[in-house]
Amino acid sequence: MAGPREWLPRLGLLLLGIAVLWVLATNRWVSRLLSHWVEWALRRWTHLDARDYASLLRLAEDYGVMELQIDPDDWLADKPLQETDLYQEGMLVLGIQRFDGAYIGAPQGSTVIHPGDVVILYGRLDAFSELDSRKAGSAGDQAHQEAIAHHQEQMRLELEHQNSTRMGR
Numbered sequence: 001m002a003g004p005r006e007w008l009p010r011l012g013l014l015l016l017g018i019a020v021l022w023v024l025a026t027n028r029w030v031s032r033l034l035s036h037w038v039e040w041a042l043r044r045w046t047h048l049d050a051r052d053y054a055s056l057l058r059l060a061e062d063y064g065v066m067e068l069q070i071d072p073d074d075w076l077a078d079k080p081l082q083e084t085d086l087y088q089e090g091m092l093v094l095g096i097q098r099f100d101g102a103y104i105g106a107p108q109g110s111t112v113i114h115p116g117d118v119v120i121l122y123g124r125l126d127a128f129s130e131l132d133s134r135k136a137g138s139a140g141d142q143a144h145q146e147a148i149a150h151h152q153e154q155m156r157l158e159l160e161h162q163n164s165t166r167m168g169r
Contacts, residue, residue, distance in 0.1 A: 064125045065094065068132055072115040075140035082109030089144070090151040091123035127151070
């Protein structure tokens, strides 16, 4: 049976190793260094695109990407994209995953959204839940008009804020 003289140094070394790993794992400088090294290695030895898409799309702010499953009674069902005017609500359709597995990237306005499709959207986070619950019919059309008005008001407020910030400099 091993005595404290034999296992105590090993336990201390183990705890020291865990402490060093914890410090390295939580250190921002080490994280940045490792990120740069990984990006360099990916560029050098692979053909992978090593961009930070979360930063590129400003996902940390009020914007996000969402997958929206289309049901038969949804407002978007059986409509061509150009008829939805989602861009007027501040949303962009990045792609459509068809029910049969086909994928349409950057779909055109004539592309029809079918029940069973999954629509990949980029836009303001606060608008996603309303669109997800919007049903077909006049109530859905009314909600669409309200969403457009809300988006236009947000854009006006953002422009005012930008202008006042520039004037204050």
